[in-house]
Amino acid sequence: ARADVGVVGLAVMGSNLARNLARHGHTVALYNRSPEKTRALVAEHGDEGEFVPSESLEDFVASLTTPRVVISMVQAGAGTDAVVDAVADLLEPGDMVVDGGNALFGDTIRRTQALAARKLHFVGAGVSGGEEGALNGPSIMVGGSEAAYETLGPIVESIAAQVDGTPCAAHLGTDGAGHFVKMVHNGIEYADMQLIGEAYDLLRHVVGLSPAEIADVFREWNTGELDSFLIEITAEVLAHVDGATGQPFADVVLDEAGMKGTGTWTVQTALSLGTPVSGIAEAVFARALSSHRETRDAVQAAFGVSSGSATPVPDDVPGFVEAVRRALYASKIVSYAQGFDMLSAGAAEHGWDLDMGTIARIWRGGCIIRARFLDRITDAYREHPGLVSLLTAPVFHEALDGAGDAWRDVVAAAVRAGVPVPGFSAALAAFDGARRDRLPAALVQGQRDLFGAHTYRRVDREGSFHVLWGEDRREVRA
Numbered sequence: 090a091r092a093d094v095g096v097v098g099l100a101v102m103g104s105n106l107a108r109n110l111a112r113h114g115h116t117v118a119l120y121n122r123s124p125e126k127t128r129a130l131v132a133e134h135g136d137e138g139e140f141v142p143s144e145s146l147e148d149f150v151a152s153l154t155t156p157r158v159v160i161s162m163v164q165a166g167a168g169t170d171a172v173v174d175a176v177a178d179l180l181e182p183g184d185m186v187v188d189g190g191n192a193l194f195g196d197t198i199r200r201t202q203a204l205a206a207r208k209l210h211f212v213g214a215g216v217s218g219g220e221e222g223a224l225n226g227p228s229i230m231v232g233g234s235e236a237a238y239e240t241l242g243p244i245v246e247s248i249a250a251q252v253d254g255t256p257c258a259a260h261l262g263t264d265g266a267g268h269f270v271k272m273v274h275n276g277i278e279y280a281d282m283q284l285i286g287e288a289y290d291l292l293r294h295v296v297g298l299s300p301a302e303i304a305d306v307f308r309e310w311n312t313g314e315l316d317s318f319l320i321e322i323t324a325e326v327l328a329h330v331d332g333a334t335g336q337p338f339a340d341v342v343l344d345e346a347g348m349k350g351t352g353t354w355t356v357q358t359a360l361s362l363g364t365p366v367s368g369i370a371e372a373v374f375a376r377a378l379s380s381h382r383e384t385r386d387a388v389q390a391a392f393g394v395s396s397g398s399a400t401p402v403p404d405d406v407p408g409f410v411e412a413v414r415r416a417l418y419a420s421k422i423v424s425y426a427q428g429f430d431m432l433s434a435g436a437a438e439h440g441w442d443l444d445m446g447t448i449a450r451i452w453r454g455g456c457i458i459r460a461r462f463l464d465r466i467t468d469a470y471r472e473h474p475g476l477v478s479l480l481t482a483p484v485f486h487e488a489l490d491g492a493g494d495a496w497r498d499v500v501a502a503a504v505r506a507g508v509p510v511p512g513f514s515a516a517l518a519a520f521d522g523a524r525r526d527r528l529p530a531a532l533v534q535g536q537r538d539l540f541g542a543h544t545y546r547r548v549d550r551e552g553s554f555h556v557l558w559g560e561d562r563r564e565v566r567a
C-alpha cells in the first residue's frame with residue numbers, strides 16, 4: 090500500500106481531480122468501473138505524478154495507506170450509492186469515503202448515517218469549477234465531521250484554488266452542509282447567468298447594439314464592481330464569431346437552455362424551507378420556458394413574433410447602458426442576499442453552524458460565480474457578524490440606493506419593449522416587498538380567515554383572532 094488518496098470514477102471530473110492531486114505531490118490510487126478510462130488516464134497523463142491504477146476495487150483499496158481516503162467522483166444518485174456501498178464493504182473502521190459529486194444534500198445526510206453505523210467517515214464535498222476547476226483548482230465545500238476534516242483538510246486545501254494565499258476550501262458544517270452550500274452556489278450561478286442574459290437582451294434589443302459592441306460593454310463592466318468570471322466569459326462568448334457562417338456565435342446557437350437539475354433542487358429546497366429565492370426560481374423557469382419550443386411556437390403563431398427591437402432606442406444611449414449596469418448590479422445583490430438567506434434557513438433547519446463569511450471567501454476562486462464582489466460579502470459578515478440581510482450591509486446599501494431610479498427605468502423600459510426581464514423584475518419586487526410598510530398580506534390573511542377560519546393577528550393587540558363571517562361578523566379570540 091502506498092497511495093495516500095484514491096479516486097473512484099474517472100470521467101472528466103474524477104480524472105482531472107486525480108491529476109490535480111498527483112500534481113500536488115499525492116500518490117493517487119485510481120479505479121473506474123470501465124477500465125478503459127483508468128488506462129487512458131495513465132497513458133495520457135501518467136507522467137504528471139504518482140498514480141497507482143487498479144482494475145479491481147479490491148486492488149484499489151489494498152493500494153491505499155490507512156486510514157484510507159477514497160474520493161468518489163461518479164454520477165450522483167444511484168451511481169454514487171453503488172460505488173459508496175461497494176467501497177464501504179472493503180474498508181475498515183476509521184477509513185473515509187468522500188463524495189465529490191453533485192449529490193443532493195439529503196442523500197449525503199443518509200449516507201453519512203449509514204457509514205457512521207459501520208464506523209466509517211463519510212464526507213460530502215461540493216466541488217465547483219467544472220472540469221477546468223477540477224484540474225487547476227476548484228472551490229471545495231466540505232461537510233462531514235471535524236475529525237474527518239483533520240485528515241481531509243490538508244488534501245483538499247492543497248488542490249483547491251488559492252486566492253490571496255488562502256485556499257478556496259473549508260469545512261463548513263456536518264453531514265450534508267457541504268453539498269447544501271454547493272447546491273445554493275449552483276442556484277446563485279443560475280440567477281447570475283440569467284441576469285447577465287437579461288442585460289444582454291436589453292443592450293441588444295432595446296439599445297440596438299451588436300454582440301461585438303456588447304462584448305466591449307461587458308469588458309468595460311468587468312473592470313468595475315461587476316468584475317467576475319461570468320462577466321468575463323460573457324464578453325468572450327459575445328465576441329466569438331461562428332466559423333461556418335461568419336455570424337455572431339450568439340446568433341447561431343439554438344436559444345433553448347439546458348440544465349442538469351441542481352438549480353431545480355435549490356428551488357425545491359427553498360420552497361420547503363419557505364425561503365424566497367425568486368431570482369433563482371425565475372432563472373430556472375426562464376431556462377424551462379426557453380426549451381418549451383411548442384408553447385413558444387403556438388404563442389408566436391397566435392400573437393405574432395416580438396423581437397423587442399421595434400421600440401425606440403433610448404435618447405441617451407450611454408446613460409441607458411449605465412442604467413442597465415446599475416440594475417444588473419442591484420439585482421445581483423438581491424439574488425445573493427436571497428441565496429445567503431437560504432443558507433441561514435438551511436443551517437437553522439439542519440443544525441449547521443454555517444459561517445457566511447467563510448462561504449463567500451471560498452467562492453472567490455475556483456468556482457463559476459467567482460468574483461471580486463464576494464470579498465465585499467465576506468467583509469460584510471466579518472464587520473457585522475449578526476447581519477440579518479446582506480441588503481443592509483453598508484456597501485450594498487449604497488449600491489442599492491444608487492441604483493434606485495436606474496433599476497426602475499430599466500425594468501419599465503424592458504416591460505414597454507416586451508423584452509422579458511424576470512430576473513431584474515423579481516429582484517426589484519423582492520427589494521420593494523421587503524421595503525413596503527404595509528403589504529397586501531393583510532388582505533390575504535383576511536381571505537384565509539373568511540374561507541378557512543385560519544385566524545389572523547392584529548396590529549394593535551396580542552393574540553390570534555377570527556371573525557364569525559357566516560354569523561354576525563363578531564371578532565372572537567381564536
Ligand code: NDP
Nearest residue numbers: 098099100101102122123162163164165168171190191219
Ligand atoms: P458523470 O456524472 O458523467 O459520471 C460518470 C462516471 O460515473 C463514470 O466514471 C462512470 O463509470 C461512473 N458511474 C456511473 N454509474 C456508476 C455505477 N453504477 N458504478 C460505478 N461507476 C459508475 O461524470 P462527471 O465527471 O461529469 O461528474 C462526476 C461527478 O461530479 C458527478 O456527480 C457530477 O454531478 C459532479 N460534477 C460535475 C461537474 C461537471 O462540470 N461535469 C461539475 C461539478 C460536479 P463508467 O466510466 O464505468 O461508466
